[in-house]
Amino acid sequence: MQRRTFLRTSIAAGLVGAGGTALAPRLLDAAPHRRPRGPIRLSSNENPLGISPLARQAIIDQMGDANRYPRGRGELIEALTTKHGMPAETFVIGAGSTEVLKMAVQALAAPSGTLVLAYPTYEDAPWYAGPFDIRQEEVPLLPDGAHDLERMQEAATAAHGTVLVYLCNPNNPTGTLTPSADVDAWIESAPENTYFLVDEAYYDYVRDTRYWSALKWVPDRPNVIVARTFSKVYGMAGIRLGYAITHPETAARVRRLRVRNNANHFAIVAGLASLRDPDFVRQSLDVNERGKAILYRCLDELGLAYVPSHTNFVMHRISGELQAYSRRMREMGIWVGRPFPPMLDHCRLSIGTPAEMEAFAEVLRSFRQEGWV
């Protein structure tokens, strides 16, 4: 018997045996319909709704300029100044916020500064520091998943020369937040040569009064850089658009490290259209809340611990080996998150549509039947 057939058969048997709910046959029936659309992708914190219908239409309408070097950056920045109430010269556009992280690391920490960051956190900033002579100080997160600002501050103080503090808030891959009042206190007291790169990729998902943007520091403090992305609530992960907001002085330094023409024609066109579609953002947030509730219910039911999340993904226990778990999920047509050391007894799961989360929950319950989680 093929592994796949075996797995499906035993899931079906298991679930029916567990109370005759006959959920698995429904899942199996549904599979052929799902197949042409490919797997359920819960691996990369993407927006399961796609992009805004307005963005889609704008791409089609402006296809005729795809042969021209990108223009419209000024119009995009103008729309961003309206959104954030910050002047145009504070914006630095990137091909995704990852390029903003790269530019900031190269402009502020290279050639021989220190990068202070959490462990675990989003991997791009330290990856960009890798080829340079930049010292990296990793400070483990606190037990509640917040950044250990006290120890990070000690590391920054002990360092010589320029320090770049990378704060992913809320943090990826844990989904946890660091209270903004604590971040503010550090920024308030920090010396000029300590820069704060605050990655707010998941800003829009947060519903917690202890959290606010670090944007308030930008007008007066040239050492604060806020990074934002169009990859999450706007669903534009494939199109590559992000930006920094920082004091004009710092913006000029960071911008100097960009790839020329970094935001492509479709990124600008879709970004502009997305900013005019608040309904899509609301819908994205609503779908995320509903999907997360389905996941929490299933994890609670199975007694699998998880880190309460302020984002569009959840770190949860799997009670087993991540590689095998991930492979088994893939065999069921579901992609889950990659390993994030040191949390190798956890899996990072992105929130899909409610239907996708129901399908996931069903498979997870069947794994429990098999004794796999």
Added chain:
Amino acid sequence: MQRRTFLRTSIAAGLVGAGGTALAPRLLDAAPHRRPRGPIRLSSNENPLGISPLARQAIIDQMGDANRYPRGRGELIEALTTKHGMPAETFVIGAGSTEVLKMAVQALAAPSGTLVLAYPTYEDAPWYAGPFDIRQEEVPLLPDGAHDLERMQEAATAAHGTVLVYLCNPNNPTGTLTPSADVDAWIESAPENTYFLVDEAYYDYVRDTRYWSALKWVPDRPNVIVARTFSKVYGMAGIRLGYAITHPETAARVRRLRVRNNANHFAIVAGLASLRDPDFVRQSLDVNERGKAILYRCLDELGLAYVPSHTNFVMHRISGELQAYSRRMREMGIWVGRPFPPMLDHCRLSIGTPAEMEAFAEVLRSFRQEGWV
């Protein structure tokens, strides 16, 4: 009388006066029809045909994955291995070939090497070197527009440490080529720590037996990097896709400096479709030849000298001040090239469609009537 009205009226009068050809009225009649499509853009060496119809369709068909981080890079590289007969590990993908130039400069010339380059040449490589402690040795082109390889070699030999030689061949902004046998002779005799970044953005346009790609060196010489782009014959300037081909050892070093997810979803999708559309490339080359012939005829007729071009643009004399010329062209709805020091008595004109080149020629003749060129 408004400047615009004045200008049009005097052109019409001038042309009719010059032989009753009544070309200008036709141009003026055509203008309202052209207006919705915007100006005639002959400023940025773009493909006037747009992108391949197959690429256009692929973008529409795969719009549903725009919310996913880009995949399909492997498939794109596979198609490139077929095109070039080089193994997958020799390819480095970039968001345009400009990112390839950036990666190469950072990987090979930073932190403290020497960049040897022509003057004038394409500005991106030296611009990327700017923020680093990289010495730049500019060597003027020879009178025929070829690189002065002898003097460049002297500069490279005199430098300490790693040297990166940037060779844009054919050269932008002059459209001239450097005989490949001469390039080969230097590569053959160069020491290991002299790297050659050969920018072949305009490779496909060349019809000259003295020219061939530097690709032949890649299998054996880790110090040769060839850069190619999808911005020209494939018409994808707005979508940002380019690549390097180099020895796997060098490829790994160069690739390490990329922006993560640098080729966006549409770039990969459109790039793949374009590689399957040789008809579009043929059509692009044909249109370019026809447009260039129209331009040459007009320049010959007006006695305006030009640099015979191996590309999709032509450097020609304007017998006047470039800024005023450029402004007047813009007032007529035509965008021409920016200033390229030291050739400030020349204008770089990109080749548009035959109809666009006819319209340009008509305006240029009218400028002569005005005594402006």
